[in-house]
Amino acid sequence: MNLTKHLAGVVIASTCLCVPALAQTKLTMWYHGAGNEVESRTLNQIVSDFNASQSDWAVTIESFPEKSYNDSVAAAALAGNLPDILDVDGPVMPNWAWAGYLQPLPIDESEFADFLPGTKGVWDGKLYSVGLWDAAVALFARQSTLDELGLRTPTLDKPWSREEFLAALDAAKASGKYEFALDLGMNDQAEWYSYAFSPFLQSFGGDIVDRSTYKTAEGTLNGEAAQAFGKWWQSLFTGGYAPGTSEDPADQQTGFIDGKFAFQWNGNWRAVATMEAVNDVVFLPAPDFGAGNKIGAGSWQFGVSAKSKHPEGAAEFIKFAAQDKYLAAFSDGIGLIPPTPSAAQMTKNYKDGGPLAVFFDLSKAQALVRPVTPGYVVQAKVFTKALADIANGADVADTLDAAVDEIDADIESNGGYGHR
C-alpha cells in the first residue's frame, strides 16, 4: 500500500514537473556562425537562458557556415523549409523581405530606440530585423608612424581631408620604410568591397545607387563625383600606394603588424589581434573627401521567417536576446560593437576609455548603411567588379557607365524591386 502511494506520488510529481517542458512550443532558429566557437557559445547561452526563463517556447539552433548560409536559406525558401527565426546580414535583409523570406517583426520599434542605426533592419517603413552587434571600419596606423612622418592625428571632428590623406600616403611612400603606404585588403572580393569602399565613393558625393528612388544608378555611380572617386581610386594602384587585387591574402592579416604597410583600412574584428601585436596602434576616422566622412554599417541581425507559425514566440526570443547583458557578452566575446550605449558601458573594450571605444564613436558618427534595397545583392557584386577592374587599369568612365547599365537593367528586370 505504501509502495503504491509512493509510486503514485512520484508519478504525479514527475508529471507536474514535466508540464512546463511539455507545454513549450518548439521554435527553430538558423544561424550563420557555425565554426565560430565564441559566438556559438554566447548564442547557446542565450537560447538556454531563454528556454529556462519561460514555459511557452523552446528554441533550437541550427548553425550554418557563413560563406554558404545565404544559399542554404534561398534553397530552403524554395523548398518551403524555412525555420521560425533567421539571422540575416543587414544589407541583404531588404532582399529577403522583398522575396518573402521574412515577415515584419511583431515588436514595436521604440523598444530598440537606443540601438545604433546600423543594427536595425528597416524595409518599406517596417522593422524586419535587429542586430546584436555592429561593425565598423577604421584606418589602422601606428602613433609612432604619424609622429615620424610629421602627420596630424585626425579626429572625428576634424578628419583628414582628401589632400591630407594623400599627403600622408605620399609621406609614407617617400620614407621608403614600407612595401606599400596603404593596405586596402584588395584580395577579398566578396562583401568587403561594397562595405569598406563604397563609403569612399559616398564621401566623394556619389553612391552605388540613387537612394532617393532606388530605381537607377545613373548619375550617382557614374556622375561627376563618382568619376572623381574612380580616378582617385585608380591612382592608389597606378601610383604604387596600395597593393592591387592580386594581394597576398596573408598580408591583410599580418602585413600591417609586420610593418609592410604604414596604414591599413580594416574592420574592428581585426582590432583586438592588432592591439596585441602593435602597442601604439591607433584607429583613425575615415578621411573626408568632400561630402563628409563615412564608413559602412550593418551587420548580422535576427528576423522572423515569413513561414513561421509562431511569430510572437520568435519575437519573444529576439527581445530576450537584445538585453544589454547579452549584447555586452557578444561584444566581449567577438570584439564587435555593442548596439547600445548602456551595453557598451558593460564591455571591456567599448566602455568609456576602453581601447576600442573609438569604434563605437566612429559607428555612431560616420556610419552609413549600404543601400536599403532588395537590389543591393546584385548592386554589390557589380560595384565590386567595377572597382576591381578600375584598380586593374580599366577606363574609369567606361567601367562606371557599364556598371550603371548593369544595375539599371537588373532593377528594371525585377520591376523596380517594389520601390514606389
Next chain:
Amino acid sequence: MAFNPDNYGLRLFVRYLVLCLIALIFIFPLVFMINSSFKPDSQLLADTSSLRAFLPVGDISLNNYFGAFRRAPVGLFVLNSVLVTGATVLLSLLICSMAAFSFAFLRWKGRDVVLSIVIATLIIPFETIAIPLLLLVSKLPWIGLDGLHWGWLNTYRVQIIPWIADGLTIFLFVQYFKGLPGELIEASRVEGASWWQVYYRVVMPLSGPVLATAAILKFLVMYNQYLWPLIVVQQENYRPVMVGLGYFFQLNVAWGEVMAYLTLITVPVLIFYLFLQRAFIASIASTGVKG
C-alpha cells in the same frame, strides 16, 4: 663531354629527372598542405614567401588538429561523407553495370535511342537541374520504419539516390562490355545460362578494371559534393566534409586549422585511390590500347 644521344644512361637520367619534376609539381600542394597543418598561423603565413612553406620546420605541433576538432565535428563530417560516398559507389556500380549490360548484350526496341539519351545527359551540367531536383525531392514520399513521410530533405537518402545512376558510369560500362569477347557470352547462353547468370557469373568477374575506374570516378564526385548537400541538408548531423570546410572560414581565417582539416579529409581519398590504383591504371592502359 659531348652529348651522345645514344647514351642510354643519360637518356634514362633525363627521363627520370623530367618525371620527378612533374611529380614534384603535382605533389607540392599536398606537401604544402600537410606541412602547414603543423604550423601556427603566423609562421604559416610568413613561410609562404619561401621554400620553408614545403618543409616541416619551425614551431611544429598538433595544435591545429586539436583546434580543427574543437571547431567542427570533423569525425561526423568524414563519417557522413564516407557513408554517402560508399553507399552511392556500391549502388552505382550495381545499377549502372546492369543498365550497361542491357545496352551491350540484350536486344530490345529503342535500345540505341535510349542509350543516346543517356549519353546525352553527360552534356547537362548539374547546376541546371539542381533547383528542379530540389523541388522534386522536397516533396517525395518515403516509407520508413515509423510510417510515411513527405520530403527527403535532411536525410542520407537525398544525398545518395539521385546520384546512383549517371550517364558517364553507364557509358564506361557499355564501352567495356562491348570489348569483351562475344564468344564467351554466346557460349554461356548455349550452355543454358540465364541473362542474370551471364551478368554475375561471366561478365562481372571480367570487369575488374572498369569497376575500379567507375568506383574511383564516382568516389571523387561524391566525396567532393558541395552544392547538392548545401541545398538539401540543413542539419549538421547529415553534413558532408566539403560543406564542413566552411566552418573554418570566419572573419579571421585560422589557416593552420584549414590545412589540418584538409589533411584529415584527404586521407580517405588517398587510401581509396591507393587501394584501387592498380586496377585503375590497368583500366586506363587497356582503354588506351583499344583506342
